[in-house]
Amino acid sequence: MTTFKATVKKPRSDGFYTVYIRVTHQRKTSYIKTNKIIDPAHITSNGELTDPVVNEYCAIIIRQYTDKLNRVDATFWELKDVIEFLHKNDEETCFSDYARKFISKMESEGHERNAKNYKLAVNHLERYIGTTKIMFSILTTSVLTQWIDTLYKTSRAKEMYPTCIRQIFKKAIIELNDEERGILRIKYNPWLKIIIPKSDNTLKRAISAEAFREFFNRPLPQSKMVSPLPELGRDIALLSLCMGGINTIDLYELKKKDYKNGIIGYKRAKTRYSRRDEAYMEIRIEPFIQDTFNKYLSTDQTDEYLFNFHSRYSNSDSFNANINMGIRRICQDMGMSKEEYYCFYTFRHTWATIAQNDCGANMYEVAFGMNHSHGFNITRGYVKIDFTPAWELNAKIIDFIFFSNKNSKQSLVRNFELPSEKMFRITKKMMIYGRAYFKGEVIAEVTDIGFDTVDDVISALANQLPNDIPVGCNVQFRLTNCDSQKEAVYVRSKGKGF
Template sequence: MTSIKVKYHPSATTGRKCREVKKYIKPASEQSLSNFMQGVICHLKQLGKIRTSETYTSTLASFMKFRAGQDIILCDIDGNMMMQYEAWLKGKGICPNTTSFYMRILRAVYNRAVENELTEQRYPFKHVYTGIDKTVKRAMPLKAIRQIKGLDLANNHKLDYARDMFLFSFYTRGMSFVDMAYLRKSDLKNGIITYRRRKTGQLLTVKWEKCMEDIIAKYHGNHATRYLLPIITNPMADERTQYHNAISRVNIALKEVARLAGLHIPLTMHVARHCWASVARSKNIPISIISEGMGHDSEATTRIYLASLDTSAIYRANSLILKDL
């Protein structure tokens, strides 16, 4: 048996949450995908990249299901197998973008294994799709937001709560549900919400508006936690589990909200983010302002022309949208 210290593992001090820091493995040619990928997942968790670790876990679960639970040696991964996996996903009705997402994650793991000299580079992903297709538009016009806002849901707490969370996201320039869940009461100071996006780490500020206050006031006293919204409400339970359960319940309820509002769209929390961008664009708000307002870090083209943006312009953009509701 050869003892190999895999490069991505942390020190013994920081790696106590993992089962092991060193991987004692057979020769590199016998290292398995599952064992190696579990190590990567463990490392991601230690870095605090919980969401990323979850996507890696889902990808591994999907690939192992394709393999009927049989692990595979890294050196045995080739182009034919990846094409078979792609065909299997297609046969399961998985959309091209999700298939591509799985492939990109597996490719990243494979490339890391190559860097660690656990296998030779055979380019097994050369003939599978790893791009991003244009998806069906998820945005809705402002009229649809008004319809959702105008629903009388007083007798259905679940639907009322889901509608409120959707509207709060829209009011706050498409704040993602995970950022809403971890938004602390202390993040609201002097009429400004200041928070850091969990996805990108970017620091954002949002001007506090009356419509946001109305939602917070509605649920005041329902939870005694450090968080502003009633999403993570039990200080004794796992926060990540509470977040996952909440987003699942809300997205299910939003389907019914959409039906009651007469909307023919699979309504989810993420639609609120698309809506704000779409409505902002319809108001002729510059793309650069929209990009900055939503905390995008991929609008490289627009940011070439602007070194920074005046936050008051972003505040005015959001106020302009909210006045029409």
């Protein structure tokens, strides 16, 4: 049984006493401070209060406390539970403060990308209501419905923002309410009557292989910058396309320890926390992109990151924005309308489309190559995965785009049985078969002996190239050692490499 009594403790510096409600529960005592004070003349020698105003106020408070406790079974409660129930039950709870703590916890647990979406949702709701101190009581069904109506013209936010707010609300109800003890700081759940609209269907950004060849084999726009954005955009688009459509954040976050023996092993940032296998993926670096890959490797021995992007861009969002600006500038230089401009995701989507439409891959193989869970996220947590089918599919896609034209296909970029660490060596006695490709077509060939180096073969091929290839355009050179049947691929730009 819990008992209450109005009492005082020590006198204040001005001689008055602060009035408390003494709470006794299971032979333990605590005090709840009131906003009343009393002078020594209204305190008897045994501590009783004689001020009628103070006694009436305290009697009302005690009746309220008694009424609350009578509505619950507090028999097995601790004293602190009783105090919390009495003291905080009627306090209005701030949604904004709780949301910020919720988001901060997400960030500390490594869910930075999801936390950004939640922060955007909360910020938008606060702007709509007009305060950064939204109380839970304000978020009624009517208010939230009107807010959602303002999002209908968006393609994705109309589903994402309300979903984020609902998740925060759901978590708050679990943490702040205790129905067993009658503690209901959030009196109702408005989301039970709200239907969240679906986001628009994802725009199919994929383009044809012919359009890809045009994009990658044209001169870059003129620039006075040492590292111009179009060059960055083209290079990272090429890396993504030739690395299974890897995302920019995953490229940005790769560490040196993730790259061993020509293989990249990484956990996809978007889904690493939602999959049993942590979205782990391995991708082989094909010789075709090795030069571009090496171009951005970090040379700082103290830097843990694989690429030098961290020294140039403050975060992955800035990195991604600069890539897209570079891609758009190339599209502008190509005379495309703004509605037709490519973005980084164009290359990821096209990887999947060409894999399915032109390289004979089924949907399972496409999903596997792009590091989607493809319905087997639990199974992937048990099985040690062999990623070579994804590597072979990736090689086929590179081969189709860069080493074929519309009507023909050539051999794979690299025979899978060929160890990646074996270097492509040339001596004068070896028969070398070389081909030069521009926009997927063979424009020069040479078969001969007597070459000392790879550059000698490339020079022989370059002498056969048409003069109308613009300066700055990339040409792909494929060299085959006819004696060992080993093959290597090189990319050179007119005006720089030949």
